[in-house]
Amino acid sequence: MIVYKDGDWKPIEETQVSVMDHGFLYGVGLFETFRTYNGVPFLLKDHLKRLRVGLESVYIDWQEADNDIQALVTEALLRNEVIDGIIRLNVTAGISNWGLPTETYNDPSLLLFTRPVPKSGSDLKAGVFLDLRRNTPEGKTRLKSHHYLNNLLGKRELGSQTDIEGIFLTEEGWIAEGLVSNIFWIKDGTLYTPSLATGILNGVTRQYIxxxxxxxxxxxEEGFFAKEDLLFSDTVFFTNSTQELITCKRIGDKEFPxxxxxxxxxKELYQESTERQLLSYEQAKKVEMINGKYKLVSN
Structure with missing residues (x-):
């Protein structure tokens, strides 16, 4: 893998981050993970918008333009000989003094990782309620940050199985989110998902769904929901930017046949969106029935 870091392209084995980078010392760094379809990043503007809001909240001054990031993604794909890829864009606070600063980080570090989309596996997963509870966000809202220990410990509890998604509950017992996903369910024509007030990540794919x-x-309906609300639904699915929409086939003994x-x-509309290579979900204005199928209509 060829990695971009602050103007240089190097093999991942040669890419280094300073031990004085506060992204390493204190976890002051955020990242976005997104897919490219036929060489074009999907919902890039929405990922960058969330990234900028998050960076501002942790006092990192980051001024990269959308077009410059899109150009870097294109070059990363070329250098890694990838067309349909997964991109991880990291922004760390950069080098600073030992200690907790009060000033803004004005020299952040940018890293771009690229890998091909894994070969398609099953689009079905089972769900398991984790014993470990979802931690509360470090700030006012949950950020896609380097503070990932809660997720790592949840993965340890889940084990190495790849066809299972762990489901976090809040300390109060409300449904929160998946280990690496947001969670949705449908019952009687209503689409349900936990409220952001539960402390979950506002996933870009979540917003688009x-x-x-x-x-x-x-x-x-977004809100506070108990296990029973999920288990007595008609269908359940997980979402994230790399795996798209994954149908949940079972939670414990409850089957969703x-x-x-x-x-x-x-799913059909999502697939059509990726084929249109949208950079922002605002481009999908409405839906019409065309030849028996729902189609996106954009200006």
């Missing part, structure tokens, strides 16, 4: 659900005319027609329609 809510957008597609709205375009399809689904009722949408049939995928809701609504999930099928959302």
């Amino acid at each position: 809510l957008h597609l659900g709205m375009l399809l005319g689904l009722n949408i 049939n995928e809701s027609i609504w999930v099928t329609r959302i």
Whole structure:
């Protein structure tokens, strides 16, 4: 893998980060992970928007333009001989003094990692409620930050199986999110997902699925939900930017044998979106029925 870091392209084995980088010392760093389809990053503007808001909240001054990042992604794909890839964009606080600063970080470090999309596995997973509870965010909202120990410990509890997604509950017992995903379920024509007030990450794919659900005319409800709300639903699915939409086939002893027609329609629209290579979900304005299928209509 050829990695970009602060103007240089080097093999990953030769890429180094200073021990005085506060991304290493104190975890002051954020990242975004997204996919490219036919060489074009999907929902790039939305990922960068979330990244900038998060960086501002941890006092990192980062001024890279969207077009410059898109150009870096294109070069990263070329250097790594990848077309359909997974990109991880990291911004760390950069080098600073030993201790907790009060000033803004004005010299952050940018890293770009690239790998091909793994070969397609099953688009079905089982869900397991984790014993480990979801930690509360370090700040006002959860950031996609270097503070990932809660997720790592959750993965240890889950083990090495790849066809299972761990489901975090909050300390109060509310449904939160998956180990590496947001969680949705549908019952009686309503699309449910936990509220951001539970302390979950506002995933870019999560936002886009809510957008597609709205375009399809689904009722949408975000809130505080118990295990029973999830288990007595019609269908459950997980979302993230790299795995897209993964249908949940079972949680414990509860089977979800049939995928809701609504999930099928959302998946179709999501696939169409990737084929259109949208850089922002605002480009998908509405949905129309064309030749028996729901189609996105954009200006």
